[in-house]
Amino acid sequence: MKGVNSVHTFADNLIIQASLGGLHVGDMLTQLFFFIVLLLLVKKFAWGPVMNMMQKREEYVAGEIEAAEKNRADAEKASKEAQEQLKQTKQEAQQMIEEAKTAGTRQEQQIIESARQEAARIKEAAQADIENEKEKALQALQDKVASLSVLIASKVIEKELSAQDQEKLIDDYIKEVGEEL
Numbered sequence: 001m002k003g004v005n006s007v008h009t010f011a012d013n014l015i016i017q018a019s020l021g022g023l024h025v026g027d028m029l030t031q032l033f034f035f036i037v038l039l040l041l042v043k044k045f046a047w048g049p050v051m052n053m054m055q056k057r058e059e060y061v062a063g064e065i066e067a068a069e070k071n072r073a074d075a076e077k078a079s080k081e082a083q084e085q086l087k088q089t090k091q092e093a094q095q096m097i098e099e100a101k102t103a104g105t106r107q108e109q110q111i112i113e114s115a116r117q118e119a120a121r122i123k124e125a126a127q128a129d130i131e132n133e134k135e136k137a138l139q140a141l142q143d144k145v146a147s148l149s150v151l152i153a154s155k156v157i158e159k160e161l162s163a164q165d166q167e168k169l170i171d172d173y174i175k176e177v178g179e180e181l
Contacts, residue, residue, distance in 0.1 A: 148173050 152173055 152170065
């Protein structure tokens with residue numbers, strides 16, 4: 001009886017449960033079966049593709065992050081190289097400016113020295129010309145004085161003159177020489 005009693009108790013429990021909401025064990029088992037089948041189908045047809053898609057998306061994002069990091073590193077490297085190249089270019093330009101200044105100063109000094117030498121040469125040439133002209137003028141004057149002296153002496157010899165006549169004769173010849181010069 002114990003077995004019959006336990007079946008009654010089980011049946012009583014089912015009736016109580018059925019009267020509460022109409023729950024039937026068969027319905028529950030059927031629903032549980034279909035729920036498990038639905039889970040298996042979702043796992044096979046939906047969960048796998050969704051997980052694959054999520055995995056691909058994760059790999060894509062990781063690749064993009066890695067590419068961005070690489071691009072950032074490349075950009076930093078390029079920036080440093082550009083700064084170094086700019087620094088080197090500035091140094092070269094400064095060096096060229098300094099060399100041009102030095103060459104300009106050197107050329108300026110050469111031009112000044114050349115001008116000084118040319119001025120000294122011209123001055124020496126002018127002094128030599130002045131000396132030559134002075135010598136020629138003195139020589140011409142000496143020649144005139146000599147010729148006048150000879151002329152005066154010949155005139156004095158031709159006639160004997162008084163002291164006044166001699167002075168007048170000398171003055172006339174001096175005026176004559178002054179006009180010729």
